[in-house]
Amino acid sequence: MTTAHKDIEATIMRLLQAYNKEEAPLSPETNIAADLNIDSADVLNFVMEVEDEFDIDISVNELADIHTISQLAALVAERVNAD
Amino acid sequence: MTTAHKDIEATIMRLLQAYNKEEAPLSPETNIAADLNIDSADVLNFVMEVEDEFDIDISVNELADIHTISQLAALVAERVNAD
Amino acid sequence: MADLLQKYEKLRRRHDDLVRFGADAVMLVNERLLSPTRAIINGRETILAGTNNYMGVTFEPDCIAAGKRALEQYGTGTTGSRIANGTYALHVQLEEALARFMNRRSCMVFSTGFQANLSMIAGLCGPEDTIFIDMDSHASIHDGCRLSGAKVVVFRHNDVEHLAKRLERHPAERGGRLVIVEGIYSMLGDFAPLKEIVALKREHDFQLLVDEAHSFGVLGETGRGLAEMAGVEEGVDFIVGTFSKSLGGIGGYAVSNHPHFDVLRYAARPYMFTAAPSPASMATTLCALKKIEAEPERRDILMRNAEHLQKGLKEKGFELGFDGAITPVVAVICPTEPAAVAMWNALLENGVYVNLALPPGTPKKLALLRASVSSAHTPEEIDAVIAAFEKARAAVADLV
Amino acid sequence: MADLLQKYEKLRRRHDDLVRFGADAVMLVNERLLSPTRAIINGRETILAGTNNYMGVTFEPDCIAAGKRALEQYGTGTTGSRIANGTYALHVQLEEALARFMNRRSCMVFSTGFQANLSMIAGLCGPEDTIFIDMDSHASIHDGCRLSGAKVVVFRHNDVEHLAKRLERHPAERGGRLVIVEGIYSMLGDFAPLKEIVALKREHDFQLLVDEAHSFGVLGETGRGLAEMAGVEEGVDFIVGTFSKSLGGIGGYAVSNHPHFDVLRYAARPYMFTAAPSPASMATTLCALKKIEAEPERRDILMRNAEHLQKGLKEKGFELGFDGAITPVVAVICPTEPAAVAMWNALLENGVYVNLALPPGTPKKLALLRASVSSAHTPEEIDAVIAAFEKARAAVADLV
Numbered sequence: 001m002t003t004a005h006k007d008i009e010a011t012i013m014r015l016l017q018a019y020n021k022e023e024a025p026l027s028p029e030t031n032i033a034a035d036l037n038i039d040s041a042d043v044l045n046f047v048m049e050v051e052d053e054f055d056i057d058i059s060v061n062e063l064a065d066i067h068t069i070s071q072l073a074a075l076v077a078e079r080v081n082a083d
Numbered sequence: 084m085t086t087a088h089k090d091i092e093a094t095i096m097r098l099l100q101a102y103n104k105e106e107a108p109l110s111p112e113t114n115i116a117a118d119l120n121i122d123s124a125d126v127l128n129f130v131m132e133v134e135d136e137f138d139i140d141i142s143v144n145e146l147a148d149i150h151t152i153s154q155l156a157a158l159v160a161e162r163v164n165a166d
Numbered sequence: 167m168a169d170l171l172q173k174y175e176k177l178r179r180r181h182d183d184l185v186r187f188g189a190d191a192v193m194l195v196n197e198r199l200l201s202p203t204r205a206i207i208n209g210r211e212t213i214l215a216g217t218n219n220y221m222g223v224t225f226e227p228d229c230i231a232a233g234k235r236a237l238e239q240y241g242t243g244t245t246g247s248r249i250a251n252g253t254y255a256l257h258v259q260l261e262e263a264l265a266r267f268m269n270r271r272s273c274m275v276f277s278t279g280f281q282a283n284l285s286m287i288a289g290l291c292g293p294e295d296t297i298f299i300d301m302d303s304h305a306s307i308h309d310g311c312r313l314s315g316a317k318v319v320v321f322r323h324n325d326v327e328h329l330a331k332r333l334e335r336h337p338a339e340r341g342g343r344l345v346i347v348e349g350i351y352s353m354l355g356d357f358a359p360l361k362e363i364v365a366l367k368r369e370h371d372f373q374l375l376v377d378e379a380h381s382f383g384v385l386g387e388t389g390r391g392l393a394e395m396a397g398v399e400e401g402v403d404f405i406v407g408t409f410s411k412s413l414g415g416i417g418g419y420a421v422s423n424h425p426h427f428d429v430l431r432y433a434a435r436p437y438m439f440t441a442a443p444s445p446a447s448m449a450t451t452l453c454a455l456k457k458i459e460a461e462p463e464r465r466d467i468l469m470r471n472a473e474h475l476q477k478g479l480k481e482k483g484f485e486l487g488f489d490g491a492i493t494p495v496v497a498v499i500c501p502t503e504p505a506a507v508a509m510w511n512a513l514l515e516n517g518v519y520v521n522l523a524l525p526p527g528t529p530k531k532l533a534l535l536r537a538s539v540s541s542a543h544t545p546e547e548i549d550a551v552i553a554a555f556e557k558a559r560a561a562v563a564d565l566v
Numbered sequence: 567m568a569d570l571l572q573k574y575e576k577l578r579r580r581h582d583d584l585v586r587f588g589a590d591a592v593m594l595v596n597e598r599l600l601s602p603t604r605a606i607i608n609g610r611e612t613i614l615a616g617t618n619n620y621m622g623v624t625f626e627p628d629c630i631a632a633g634k635r636a637l638e639q640y641g642t643g644t645t646g647s648r649i650a651n652g653t654y655a656l657h658v659q660l661e662e663a664l665a666r667f668m669n670r671r672s673c674m675v676f677s678t679g680f681q682a683n684l685s686m687i688a689g690l691c692g693p694e695d696t697i698f699i700d701m702d703s704h705a706s707i708h709d710g711c712r713l714s715g716a717k718v719v720v721f722r723h724n725d726v727e728h729l730a731k732r733l734e735r736h737p738a739e740r741g742g743r744l745v746i747v748e749g750i751y752s753m754l755g756d757f758a759p760l761k762e763i764v765a766l767k768r769e770h771d772f773q774l775l776v777d778e779a780h781s782f783g784v785l786g787e788t789g790r791g792l793a794e795m796a797g798v799e800e801g802v803d804f805i806v807g808t809f810s811k812s813l814g815g816i817g818g819y820a821v822s823n824h825p826h827f828d829v830l831r832y833a834a835r836p837y838m839f840t841a842a843p844s845p846a847s848m849a850t851t852l853c854a855l856k857k858i859e860a861e862p863e864r865r866d867i868l869m870r871n872a873e874h875l876q877k878g879l880k881e882k883g884f885e886l887g888f889d890g891a892i893t894p895v896v897a898v899i900c901p902t903e904p905a906a907v908a909m910w911n912a913l914l915e916n917g918v919y920v921n922l923a924l925p926p927g928t929p930k931k932l933a934l935l936r937a938s939v940s941s942a943h944t945p946e947e948i949d950a951v952i953a954a955f956e957k958a959r960a961a962v963a964d965l966v
Binding site for chain 3: 567568569570571572573574577578581591592593594595596597598599602614616617618619623624625626629630633634637638639640641642643644645646648649650651653654655658677678679680681684688690691692694695704705706709712713715738740741742743744771772773808809810811813814815816824826827829830831832833835836838839840841842843844846847850851854919921
């Protein structure tokens with residue numbers, strides 16, 4: 001792992017704040033859609049921002065298995081370090 | 084792992100022979116549907132026999148990511164040993 | 167990059183071979199329709215013994231008149247979805263009439279039966295739920311399951327024990343569980359063991375959806391389908407049906423007593439985001455519903471015709487896909503695929519149309535000639551169909 | 567175990583609140599239809615300014631007559647799928663007429679536009695392929711992608727650069743690649759930047775499908791849609807369209823010059839396993855196609871009406887979802903959801919029906935009142951719609 005998982009999590013949490021309308025506390029185990037009450041269109045928007053930030057791509061299919069911030073960070077790390 | 088992966092592979096290959104109409108050689112890396120030219124209905128039938136043999140259940144969704152004999156054996160091992 | 171249609175090269179070659187052999191079942195054209203049971207095909211008057219026109223209502227003068235009136239009063243189409251501008255008085259009337267006929271609290275109508283299944287299955291179930299389906303389920307059930315994102319578990323065709331085992335192995339967890347079966351399976355004409363499946367509810371927690379596409383109008387004291395015939399309507403949570411079989415139209419419906427059923431009107435995408443059924447279609451369907459309600463003798467004639475064809479073919483030595491009960495779908499099992507194709511051609515040449523159903527899409531990979539009867543068939547027509555089967559078999563004797 | 571409909575509890579409460587507020591958009595009923603642009607709703611004569619009846623052909627006497635003739639000659643329905651007994655001469659005639667009109671080698675017709683997209687997308691693409699879709703794609707495109715099992719990559723609405731970046735990042739590998747865009751996006755009325763997207767083919771390998779559901783009949787010199795208007799028809803591999811908008815019927819079609827296009831007739835499940843469109847529907851659609859071909863002035867009137875409504879609303883200070891070009895879909899952006907709901911009610915009370923489109927399903931989460939024009943609207947009707955918007959705004963002044 002060349003980009004630290006924790007750094008990625010921190011960046012994801014920063015980007016997520018714009019969608020966290022109810023200002024719920026964020027942790028690696030936060031379920032992005034369910035805990036923060038974000039609908040599917042905004043999940044897509046948020047993921048696009050993550051993609052832009054890290055200059056990577058994530059397909060819709062991959063999102064099916066991603067629920068928590070930590071899971072998303074792991075996928076980002078895999079993608080970033082693969083490049 | 085309490086049930087050896089190799090044993091499971093061997094059992095799977097035995098069950099698969101009935102569907103291997105072209106008598107293609109089988110190895111752990113054999114792609115069950117593509118290499119053996121088995122259509123989706125027969126893949127379901129074959130998997131049901133695997134389920135019966137090991138007394139486990141596999142959902143249709145899980146099959147999407149299973150292509151080779153080795154991958155199927157890994158899933159069976161996980162299921163068998165979880166019981 | 168691969169061309170997207172390249173993946174079908176093998177399938178295409180196989181089809182081209184069939185067509186060269188003379189069997190273009192995929193593009194068989196009814197040049198003219200003469201009645202519910204007769205058409206001109208390849209310039210020849212042909213008995214239609216491969217439709218789903220069970221009640222024979224497609225040419226009823228009052229239904230046609232109702233369709234014409236709807237065209238005049240409501241226009242050719244709705245140009246909008248049910249949740250936008252597409253709900254007309256006719257849609258509501260048909261929903262009310264079907265709810266009453268089916269003896270259920272609520273009814274939704276859909277633009278096709280296919281979309282009824284997509285809407286119901288992907289509407290009811292999501293990623294946290296588990297769906298248990300019969301191996302031989304209709305394509306629309308398989309596709310609905312895939313759309314839903316739910317966990318899908320398949321059990322052997324009509325195998326209640328296998329279903330029970332599967333229910334035991336897949337506990338409910340957080341989500342819900344839906345079992346889906348069909349009243350009459352379209353290929354072989356056999357019924358789901360519905361009484362036994364409903365009985366599983368005593369030991370296992372699940373909701374039950376029955377697709378009565380082929381059994382609506384056909385089975386049950388008043389034609390409500392297999393659930394009525396089996397006496398287990400209370401155990402069935404959701405029923406799906408279609409207008410393109412016994413009702414002779416196009417569209418589908420779902421009924422339920424669930425108090426919150428109508429939430430699917432703003433939750434089920436294949437209901438929400440498709441144009442509402444056309445006025446003519448609603449009107450002819452509503453008329454056909456009244457007709458099969460008022461004329462229960464149609465069901466008796468259908469069953470008489472079914473028995474006639476089933477017995478007749480059996481007596482002539484044909485092997486049937488199912489003969490455990492009288493059923494309007496009578497599938498003849500052919501020994502080989504070339505035999506099925508040759509016989510299908512010979513039947514057409516002898517003025518009889520049946521459905522050609524070839525593996526791999528068929529149950530148990532059978533090569534089938536699927537015949538079906540209508541209450542509009544005369545006994546003479548059924549005799550003609552049986553005779554044509556015999557003649558066709560003789561014509562392809564070298565293959566069977 | 568959870569009840570399967572429990573997952574919608576929040577959605578249901580929200581809906582119930584809307585209904586209590588007086589806005590039951592989901593079950594709004596057209597009690598009677600008076601013309602392509604007028605109906606009786608809640609007992610009141612209402613101008614329909616929220617349909618997709620762009621060419622205003624739903625009440626053309628010759629189309630209605632054609633529908634009646636089809637009912638008489640072919641019956642109320644086909645009771646079978648296209649690949650079984652459901653192909654009538656009318657289906658073939660319509661396919662031939664559409665192929666000619668669209669200037670393409672082949673055409674397939676489908677029972678709904680929704681199923682046209684499901685069939686095309688899940689027919690063309692499988693698990694080894696990658697599909698690139700616009701974020702604001704229609705539900706049927708999203709569902710088609712899910713059915714296909716393909717890898718799905720989403721790009722920002724109408725953002726060609728973003729699409730290019732995505733194409734670069736997802737190389738073709740073993741499978742094929744399909745880009746899908748729409749001629750006119752239904753909610754805001756804006757067009758895909760089709761010329762620029764076709765230009766991407768010079769650098770990137772992909773096939774292109776354009777859904778011209780809302781642009782067919784509306785855009786282009788002869789009404790073939792955005793591809794014609796943008797002068798890039800050769801760069802578009804597959805076009806999908808619908809009968810329930812400019813053609814005033816129900817059903818869908820796809821056209822292509824691909825030499826093996828017809829393989830989808832026995833590969834695409836939502837085409838194969840659904841009842842064929844009804845005879846009346848095919849006949850009215852065929853007549854409507856001839857009509858829009860013979861009367862190009864309908865397109866001119868439509869565009870005049872579109873400009874009239876767009877300009878009128880802008881002059882009155884309404885903010886529009888899109889005004890970069892003249893478009894028949896004119897969406898008014900409301901400041902809040904309660905304002906949209908209240909204005910929708912006020913518009914109805916003032917005798918004008920538009921579509922209420924609320925977040926989260928809308929682009930950019932906008933609360934929209936989606937108006938649309940027809941070539942059958944008179945200038946006076948457009949003026950009445952504009953006046954009703956003003957009146958409605960005044961009536962809810964405390965909310966805006």
